[in-house]
Amino acid sequence: MEVSIPNKHKDFFHNVYDVVRLIPKGRVTSYGAIAKYLGSPRSSRMVGWAMNAAHNFSDVPAHRVVNRNGMLTGKMHFSSSTEMEKLLSKEGVSVSNDKIEKLNSVYWDPTHELEL
DNA sequence: CCATTGACTTAAG
């Protein structure tokens, strides 16, 4: 069994997973921020792709990753369409109309928080 | 190999 999981870009994917796991509770970040932190600000879509595969990892809180506008674009990829919103709300993140309220207050930018 | 798609972002109206 050499092809159970595509390990081709595990570096990029693993990097994404690491950052997502570091997101504090009650905070959220964007795909672009993670991509930028990884050195590829144009690969924001790839972060989303990584998240899609992240379902194989139980330690990746994908519900804390939203788009730049704070919109829950990936809610449809969860178990239920309301699961993501429910999880965020449970962590103290106000969500309205599939969008995060006061995004500026809960936004967590790895490049800013983890800047070296 | 070319075409289409996607959990995105930025710019312009």
Place this chain on the structure above:
DNA sequence: CCTTAAGCCAATG
């Protein structure tokens, strides 16, 4: 504030 268009990168068919 919302909509439309274009750009970008990798996976999938």
